Amino acid sequence: MSINNKSDFGAAFLFARKAQGLTQEDFDEVSSRVYVSALERKIKQPTLPKVDELAARMGLHPLAVLALAYCLPLGERGEIDQLLAMLRQELLAVTKL
Numbered sequence: 001m002s003i004n005n006k007s008d009f010g011a012a013f014l015f016a017r018k019a020q021g022l023t024q025e026d027f028d029e030v031s032s033r034v035y036v037s038a039l040e041r042k043i044k045q046p047t048l049p050k051v052d053e054l055a056a057r058m059g060l061h062p063l064a065v066l067a068l069a070y071c072l073p074l075g076e077r078g079e080i081d082q083l084l085a086m087l088r089q090e091l092l093a094v095t096k097l
Helices: 009-019 033-040 048-058 062-071 077-095
Strands: none
Touching: 009 033, 009 048, 009 062, 048 062, 062 077
């Protein structure tokens, strides 16, 4: 399983952007192409509000992009299922639901 405790937002953002068929220029309404490039090259890290904006531009929930940052490269569907199960368990434990 590729789920780890170290994030790679740049790789996750690049992966999601390309999967959605978007170019760096498609983010002009929320960020400059230079900023998007810096994210993908791991020179910059976004704030949570910026993650919200970037994810919205891709039509994704911000947690989907953040989850990718912790489980790339994806090897098989089971990794996604394991990540979702782990998140569910941890969220339920934290909220005591």
